Amino acid sequence: MVSRRDTVLGYLILSLAALVSLGPLIGVAILALGEPGRVGIKLDITKATNFGNFAEVWEKGDFGPAIRTSLIITVIVVVVSVALSIPAGYAFAQMNFPGRTAIFALLVLGILMPLESMIVPLYLDMRRFNLDNEYWSVILPQIGFSVAFGAFWMRAFFVQSARSLMEAAWIDGANSWRTLTQVLLPLARPQMLTLAVLFFVWNWNDFLLPLVMLSGSDLQTAPMALVTFEGARRTDFAYLGAASLITIAPVVIVFILLQRSFTRGILAGSIKE
Amino acid sequence: MSLTSLPVSAGGRRTPSPRKRVPGEPRSVAYLYILPALLIYAAFVFFPFVHSIYLSFFEGNGITRMEFVGIDNYVDIVRNPILRSAFVHALELIVFYSFLPIAIGLLLASALHRSRIRGVAFYRTALFLPYVIAPTAIAVIWRWILAPRGPLNSFLEAIGLGFLAQPWLGDFTWALPSVGLVGTWIMFGLVLALLLAGVQKIPTELYEAARLDGAGPWMEFRAVTLPGLRYELVVALVLTVTAALRNFDIIYVMTSGGPGNATVVPSYLVYQQAFKVSQIGAAAAMGTALILVIIAVNLLISRAGRAD
Amino acid sequence: MPAECAELKVQSGNGGSDALLAGYEELNTAFEAANPGVTVDFQVKSFNELVDTLPLQLSGDEVPDVTQVNQGYGSLGQLVTAGLVAPLDDVANANDWAGRQGEALIALNGRFSPDGKDMGAGDLFGVSATGAWVGLFMNMEKAQEIGVTEPPQTLEEMEAMLAKAKEAGITPLMFGATDGGEQIWLMANLLMGLTSPQTVTDVINGVNEQLPVESLKAAEIMKKWAEAGYLTDGWSALDSTEVLGLFSEGEGLFALNGSWNVFQSDKPESFRLVPFPLAAATEIGAIASGDLPWSVPTNAKCPELAKEYINFITSPEASEIWIKAGQVPATISGNEQALVEASGLTGVSADAILSWVNIMTNGTPIGFPDWATPTWYDTIAQSSTALMAGEITPQEFVEALQADYGAFTAERKAS
Numbered sequence: 002m003v004s005r006r007d008t009v010l011g012y013l014i015l016s017l018a019a020l021v022s023l024g025p026l027i028g029v030a031i032l033a034l035g036e037p038g039r040v041g042i043k044l045d046i047t048k049a050t051n052f053g054n055f056a057e058v059w060e061k062g063d064f065g066p067a068i069r070t071s072l073i074i075t076v077i078v079v080v081v082s083v084a085l086s087i088p089a090g091y092a093f094a095q096m097n098f099p100g101r102t103a104i105f106a107l108l109v110l111g112i113l114m115p116l117e118s119m120i121v122p123l124y125l126d127m128r129r130f131n132l133d134n135e136y137w138s139v140i141l142p143q144i145g146f147s148v149a150f151g152a153f154w155m156r157a158f159f160v161q162s163a164r165s166l167m168e169a170a171w172i173d174g175a176n177s178w179r180t181l182t183q184v185l186l187p188l189a190r191p192q193m194l195t196l197a198v199l200f201f202v203w204n205w206n207d208f209l210l211p212l213v214m215l216s217g218s219d220l221q222t223a224p225m226a227l228v229t230f231e232g233a234r235r236t237d238f239a240y241l242g243a244a245s246l247i248t249i250a251p252v253v254i255v256f257i258l259l260q261r262s263f264t265r266g267i268l269a270g271s272i273k274e
Numbered sequence: 275m276s277l278t279s280l281p282v283s284a285g286g287r288r289t290p291s292p293r294k295r296v297p298g299e300p301r302s303v304a305y306l307y308i309l310p311a312l313l314i315y316a317a318f319v320f321f322p323f324v325h326s327i328y329l330s331f332f333e334g335n336g337i338t339r340m341e342f343v344g345i346d347n348y349v350d351i352v353r354n355p356i357l358r359s360a361f362v363h364a365l366e367l368i369v370f371y372s373f374l375p376i377a378i379g380l381l382l383a384s385a386l387h388r389s390r391i392r393g394v395a396f397y398r399t400a401l402f403l404p405y406v407i408a409p410t411a412i413a414v415i416w417r418w419i420l421a422p423r424g425p426l427n428s429f430l431e432a433i434g435l436g437f438l439a440q441p442w443l444g445d446f447t448w449a450l451p452s453v454g455l456v457g458t459w460i461m462f463g464l465v466l467a468l469l470l471a472g473v474q475k476i477p478t479e480l481y482e483a484a485r486l487d488g489a490g491p492w493m494e495f496r497a498v499t500l501p502g503l504r505y506e507l508v509v510a511l512v513l514t515v516t517a518a519l520r521n522f523d524i525i526y527v528m529t530s531g532g533p534g535n536a537t538v539v540p541s542y543l544v545y546q547q548a549f550k551v552s553q554i555g556a557a558a559a560m561g562t563a564l565i566l567v568i569i570a571v572n573l574l575i576s577r578a579g580r581a582d
Numbered sequence: 583m584p585a586e587c588a589e590l591k592v593q594s595g596n597g598g599s600d601a602l603l604a605g606y607e608e609l610n611t612a613f614e615a616a617n618p619g620v621t622v623d624f625q626v627k628s629f630n631e632l633v634d635t636l637p638l639q640l641s642g643d644e645v646p647d648v649t650q651v652n653q654g655y656g657s658l659g660q661l662v663t664a665g666l667v668a669p670l671d672d673v674a675n676a677n678d679w680a681g682r683q684g685e686a687l688i689a690l691n692g693r694f695s696p697d698g699k700d701m702g703a704g705d706l707f708g709v710s711a712t713g714a715w716v717g718l719f720m721n722m723e724k725a726q727e728i729g730v731t732e733p734p735q736t737l738e739e740m741e742a743m744l745a746k747a748k749e750a751g752i753t754p755l756m757f758g759a760t761d762g763g764e765q766i767w768l769m770a771n772l773l774m775g776l777t778s779p780q781t782v783t784d785v786i787n788g789v790n791e792q793l794p795v796e797s798l799k800a801a802e803i804m805k806k807w808a809e810a811g812y813l814t815d816g817w818s819a820l821d822s823t824e825v826l827g828l829f830s831e832g833e834g835l836f837a838l839n840g841s842w843n844v845f846q847s848d849k850p851e852s853f854r855l856v857p858f859p860l861a862a863a864t865e866i867g868a869i870a871s872g873d874l875p876w877s878v879p880t881n882a883k884c885p886e887l888a889k890e891y892i893n894f895i896t897s898p899e900a901s902e903i904w905i906k907a908g909q910v911p912a913t914i915s916g917n918e919q920a921l922v923e924a925s926g927l928t929g930v931s932a933d934a935i936l937s938w939v940n941i942m943t944n945g946t947p948i949g950f951p952d953w954a955t956p957t958w959y960d961t962i963a964q965s966s967t968a969l970m971a972g973e974i975t976p977q978e979f980v981e982a983l984q985a986d987y988g989a990f991t992a993e994r995k996a997s
Contacts, residue, residue, distance in 0.1 A: 004388070007388045007389045008389050008390065008391070010385065010386075010389065011385075011386045011388075011389025011390075011391050012389075012391065014382050014385060014386060015386070015391060015397045016397075018382065018397075018400075018401060018462070018463065018466055019396075019397050019400035019401060019463075021459070021462075021463075022400050022401050022403055022404055022459075022462075022463045023400050023403065025415055025416070025419060025459070026403065026404075026407075026415075028415075028419070028425065029415050029418075032418065044425060085310045085311040085314070086311060088306075088307035088308070088310075088311075089307060089308045089310075089311040089312070091307060092304040092305075092307035092308045093308065096301070096303070096304035096307070097301065097304075098301045098302065098304040098305065099301075101304075104308065104312065107320065108311075108312065108315055110320075110569075111315055111319045111320065113516075113565075113568055113569050113572055114319060114323060114565055114568075115516075115519070115520045115541065115561075115564060115565060115568055117520055117522050117540075117541035117544055117545070117561060117564065118323070118326060118541075118544065118561030118562060118564045118565045119319065119322040119323055119326055119561065120544060120545065120548070120561070121326065121329065121544065121548045121554055121557045121558050121561060122321075122322040122323075122325035122326045122329060122558065123318070123322045124548075125325075125329075125336060125554070126321070126322060126325065141314060141317070141318045142318040142319065142322075144314050144318070145314045145315045145317065145318035145319040146318075146319055148311040148314060148315055149315055149319065151311070152308070152311055176299060177299055177303060177307075202406055205408070206407070206408040206409060206410075208408070208409065208410050208522070208523045208526075209522050209523070209541075209545065213545075213549065223408075224408050224410040224411070224523075227408075227410050227411060227414060228410055228414075228526075228527060231414050231527065238418050238421075241414050241418065242415070242418070244414070245411040245414045245415055246411075248408055248410070248411045249407040249408055249411045252406060252407060252408065253403070253406070253407060256399070256402070256403070256406045257399060260395060260398065260399050260402075261395070263402070263406070264398050264402065264467070
């Protein structure tokens with residue numbers, strides 16, 4: 002049924018779509034390597050050799066400390082959120098307890114809640130407890146938002162995981178914790194990895210929360226450093242291109258390495274039950 | 275943060291039957307499993323949500339005493355043309371973030387349903403990339419592309435269409451569509467990959483049957499492709515509509531709501547009112563209204579997905 | 583000196599202004615040398631970051647000893663009302679700050695009634711170290727092409743030059759609107775030309791609830807200039823910095839910009855920076871305030887040392903360091919001319935300092951219009967973009983400004 006014409010057409014359409022997606026990014030790469038300090042930029046690939054732009058931007062935009070801050074925050078958020086999502090998802094899927102449906106609904110509501118709406122009270126509350134301008138002021142809300150999705154995502158896995166396996170474990174005398182850690186978790190690796198990649202991408206890219214929480218301190222995340230740099234040098238487009246690439250590099254690397262996990266997460270999107 | 279993946283069937287249409295509990299364990303053990311996640315969620319998501327609703331009934335700068343004003347802040351959202359326009363803009367952005375990518379995705383996916391493509395991983399990576407990279411970086415990149423003397427205008431001039439060149443982000447007519455088209459760029463690859471994965475799961479027999487019945491391409495699309503993609507369409511709608519309604523970073527970096535108020539959106543106004551002009555109550559009301567809109571729209575989508 | 587004052591926490595909002603920061607760095611070293619055992623912990627934020635976070639920061643526990651603040655009812659006024667900054671009158675009187683900078687400048691930068699309700703008179707809550715003024719940058723080479731050899735003395739002369747430049751194919755006024763500042767400066771300068779510097783000062787201080795009737799005429803001129811094509815192509819999407827960059831590379835006849843943005847050029851003598859012309863050639867007036875004033879938070883741990891620091895960076899001795907760093911000192915020492923020459927400053931860099939001295943000694947400095955209400959910056963910026971893009975009429979423009987201004991001023995007076 003698959004004709005050669007259809008296949009050629011398929012490649013053509015997909016390649017065109019990929020080009021549209023990648024075009025601006027390729028343009029920025031050429032821009033970032035171009036001659037710095039020119040207002041009216043004309044892209045010239047033959048002159049895209051100014052690798053020094055990256056060093057310059059790294060230095061001037063304080064990207065070293067910013068990437069470090071972003072890594073500290075993101076890694077803690079990813080590890081803690083995954084760790085908390087697993088038992089929560091497990092309990093929602095496999096245990097029966099009063100209030101289960103209501104609590105789960107409450108938690109899932111968090112997936113819909115936009116951070117933008119909560120930013121004002123969050124800031125006031127953090128300040129009241131003197132947590133503003135600390136790593137925690139970003140980490141804790143990010144974990145809060147992350148576990149809402151995480152519990153939902155892990156529950157979907159545990160709902161499907163083989164009942165017979167669990168019952169066998171119980172017969173062997175394993176309690177619920179051992180069943181989880183020794184029987185189910187090894188099977189859940191792909192789901193955990195997907196969750197970790199999604200958390201990494203979301204939290205690395207987050208801008209509003211650190212902008213509000215950390216702006217009274219020296220701490221800034223990579224996206225904040227990019228925006229600050231952009232505010233100070235709005236027209237040094239070569240530098241801005243380099244700064245953008247520095248900011249997105251960690252996520253792009255993680256994404257390309259773990260593309261399958263990410264794709265699975267998004268394509269499954271919400272899980273078919 | 276962009277936690278935009280949504281449980282289409284939140285709570286589950288098919289709630290799993292209550293499990294037997296592990297012999298010898300009390301039921302309340304379950305609470306130990308959910309407690310850590312729930313506590314952090316309650317303290318840093320749910321409590322602020324409630325606090326936001328509370329604040330929205332007050333007026334003040336958050337330093338000196340706040341004054342109770344009832345629903346005045348909400349009345350303002352309806353009455354004040356600038357505040358109201360923010361929601362109108364958000365709805366317009368849905369066209370660009372959601373409808374346009376889905377239209378493109380449907381068109382291409384249905385054209386592709388008979389192709390068997392190798393190297394899907396590469397294409398997926400490319401198509402997903404705009405969705406994965408930081409919106410702040412996307413905004414910086416597109417501000418450059420759309421600059422008055424930027425590559426887009428240079429390109430138009432080079433191909434003899436110089437009369438089309440615009441100060442895109444500074445033009446009252448074009449600024450919002452320009453920002454919107456950035457959203458289209460972010461979303462179309464994601465939506466296409468999503469629909470492509472869906473369309474390849476539709477059994478080819480259905481298409482054959484449709485053809486035997488004498489269905490043309492349009493009928494084939496209506497009768498086979500569209501119903502087969504129902505689930506993927508719901509996911510795509512949820513992801514893209516939510517992104518359109520939130521959309522803080524892009525506006526903050528690209529236009530700051532300008533020119534005039536041509537691109538103000540609710541999330542930007544929340545930030546602006548709270549942190550630029552210290553109107554905490556008005557900002558909280560705007561934020562709460564935004565939550566309500568997002569939840570309502572998402573419920574609408576899920577319902578449409580089910581009723582179909 | 584209390585032991586905990588070994589470190590003085592200073593917070594600046596001059597992020598991005600490398601030359602200014604270099605001057606502060608030098609002054610900090612000098613201050614440390616003059617106060618053995620004290621180190622200055624100098625924290626730098628961007629302007630927006632500073633302004634956005636100050637009220638909340640100063641009401642918390644972790645406050646700096648000295649901080650820059652932004653002038654105006656929405657910024658410093660709010661801090662004064664909330665009791666978050668302390669009066670500086672004792673140190674000011676002891677060291678004759680009014681003599682150093684002139685009472686007009688001192689008052690417009692830092693004086694407020696103790697409740698923060700009235701600006702421009704009362705206690706002193708902040709003082710500037712460097713001057714910041716808005717003027718007309720002019721490309722004299724381009725001027726010669728249209729037969730002009732001197733900067734315009736009156737608004738009328740300027741309009742004639744704009745028209746000539748347009749005819750000659752030169753962009754008459756390099757203009758960028760995305761940051762909003764240029765529209766606001768243009769509006770204020772035109773209004774000052776149609777009325778007087780004192781009238782605009784009264785507007786900024788909110789003396790009356792009604793804007794002067796000449797506001798409409800100012801709006802009409804703005805609209806006329808935009809429609810006549812006097813502004814840079816794509817002005818509504820261009821940035822102030824961007825257009826000044828283009829101007830410094832030789833594009834355009836005039837640019838409206840701040841003295842803090844003076845640029846280096848291969849041909850310094852071909853650029854001038856002068857006060858925007860008023861109605862009569864004899865009048866001199868300009869938006870000429872200090873840069874962000876320095877204040878001492880009420881909760882500062884080392885208020886005495888903090889005041890000493892402010893006194894130090896605004897001293898006549900510090901002025902020399904500022905001029906050597908190519909900056910405009912707020913404090914006038916009297917030998918600027920010699921110092922400018924000794925420092926090798928030419929072109930607009932020299933004009934920035936010498937015209938400042940001229941405005942301070944022979945003219946009237948006024949503040950920035952957006953100080954008048956917390957939201958006026960955005961209101962003027964957005965409305966004037968709409969006005970100049972033909973989206974609203976001059977009448978609607980004035981109504982939008984009046985609505986914001988009248989409401990805030992009335993409320994301020996009533997409470």
